[in-house]
Amino acid sequence: MVDKLDLIKEISIPTPTKIMLLVIDGLGGLPITRTGKTELEVATKPNLNHLAKNGVCGLSDPVSPGITPGSTPGHLALFGYDPVSFNVGRGVVEAMGIDFDLERGDIAARGNFCTVDEAGLVTDRRAGRISTEKCTELCRLLDGLGIEGIKIIVRPVKEHRFIAVFRGKELVPEVSDSDPQQVGVVPRVVTARNPQAERMSAVANRFIAQAKTVLAKHHPANMVLLRGFSRRPSLPTMPEIYKLKPAAIAGYPMYRGLARLVGMQVLETGASIKEEFVTLKHNYNDYDFFFLHIKGADSAGEDGDFDRKVRVIEEVDDALPAILSLKPDVIVVTGDHSTPALLKGHSWHPVPVLLYSKWCRPDRVEEFSESACILGGLGRLPATQIMPLAMANALKLTKFGA
């Protein structure tokens, strides 16, 4: 895939045309028995259907068939990066989401404040979702510790979530998580995956021990869990690859972080669908690529709330004329993965995708749905192919070869 990006870089050209990538997080679903229809199939969505009917549709695999992607690989694939080659750690993504300026060599970990009982067993991995204010206060208690010459910077993210950045010499990120991802057990000891990482694991374990002491009287947030130790990778940026001036409109920190990582300008925005669309309108003249992220469908799917996911899709559909009136040259609507309410989590099922442009070759798909997209003109495609298709339809790719 690195090779594929090199190819795109070679043939991409800047043009005044504009591309709109609308990502409805967790878009794909599964049919419920009552109706035999998925969330997307149940939703009333005249505007999405109009785009599907006049555009070209398909089903995409974010990583490959059978693989359930996390949000990071799901989005990297949509931006055109092979998500297996470019594996970005959770710590880095969280740090970027709060605009934290990671230096070369920094190791970032995603942290949770959590609750442990007297035996040290985790009873709540999220410490009852403490407020962001409380989180900020607790982070101040932990911030600035020095262990073996390593400075540890702690910053709040949202609710129970924070980042811990380990800054100093000779740190490598190949260590395991302390987060056991379940309750009723003690947090894990951070262990080195190779001999070079032993310094990192030692420092992490000492930090965790000190945090436990500091937090002892702050029940329910009386312990921390760390995961996703990682270093900022060096990715070719979207402006380099595609010659685009890309902007991201996303309410959630993690997606803002991801967008920044690939070189997008992250716009200030409210997090509701309407607010995001307003942000788009205000900034429309200044960029030629917009990544607009809708979180609600995924959250509803994760909660197993089929009807709420339907309503989020309907809300997007209602707001869609605001995009259409701007007349972008290419509109892509898809998701970063499926999140069927039935499974209450991300899944491996392929994701509906529609591409609408003056230059697409329409198919016979009449509505935007999983079952209709099976028969679409884009066929079944790896999600990494969506960006080249969007670029081509915006006439931003020149001929390859003589």
Place this chain on the structure above:
Amino acid sequence: MVDKLDLIKEISIPTPTKIMLLVIDGLGGLPITRTGKTELEVATKPNLNHLAKNGVCGLSDPVSPGITPGSTPGHLALFGYDPVSFNVGRGVVEAMGIDFDLERGDIAARGNFCTVDEAGLVTDRRAGRISTEKCTELCRLLDGLGIEGIKIIVRPVKEHRFIAVFRGKELVPEVSDSDPQQVGVVPRVVTARNPQAERMSAVANRFIAQAKTVLAKHHPANMVLLRGFSRRPSLPTMPEIYKLKPAAIAGYPMYRGLARLVGMQVLETGASIKEEFVTLKHNYNDYDFFFLHIKGADSAGEDGDFDRKVRVIEEVDDALPAILSLKPDVIVVTGDHSTPALLKGHSWHPVPVLLYSKWCRPDRVEEFSESACILGGLGRLPATQIMPLAMANALKLTKFGA
């Protein structure tokens, strides 16, 4: 693909769910003019249609479009191994099929007893399919020869088929076959494909010459043909990759050998469809993955017997309720390649595949046939993706990436 297996290994988890992989060898066909229908389309198969209607279907390419696979690459792909990276020689597969314990460095070749005329031209590549008893007797005559410090072990397989194992120092398998794969010509001289293989070719040619002398009075089995010189490869096993406890139910030695090579437990079984299904039932509680191999459809296709292939498919369909009553979590029905009766041999045509599970996203396919599968929700997929899909549907794969 090696990387893809590493990825699967990283995210696979053991669970109590069970996967059933039913391989109807040579399943795919071509339509005959009379009806315009393939073998599968002509067959009466209510149970397969039921699974197709409630599952998800597609067409798979064992190697890649246009490539006609042998049985080994066809099966390796179904087990999730890229059949081009993991090329297993025929000699090795035959040796494993009869439980022969290949040592490191051994070179195994598949042998046929054949008939040659006075001019030395091959008149029957299978020596009139001599009995297994006769084969055993002749193998004893050839077994144990020593040539240039190399010991040659000869073992019967079935009918005219045997294996010759060359054991000794400095042997490499890069030599050509002596089997000309046609009649009316002399057997080929075994030639080295690189300088290191010259010792192997010299020993093989001397063995063949000695065999001709020994067999002179044993018409019709008065000569041998060797092919598929190969050394046992080191493959990651299915238990390692998938954390499965896999069992194989196959009547034919070669498929038993292949299954053993990838780490399956090979169960004792009768070779008829009914007997194989009984074996499944008796062992159902002890494993979480079953590879059940039906040979008859391929044999009928190879013989150009359209109607017999139809009957084999119908026989499988009749027996299918025995599988359904066990309620495996995932059922996959497919073939290792197509064997259209019209072509009297393996072919490159993609193979119908159906996957049935509680968690699959059904499509609009109503029957299990080549023409219906074109429109299926699995689309057109490489056969190596079938195992990840089966694993995902059995909820045996965790999320990739944060």
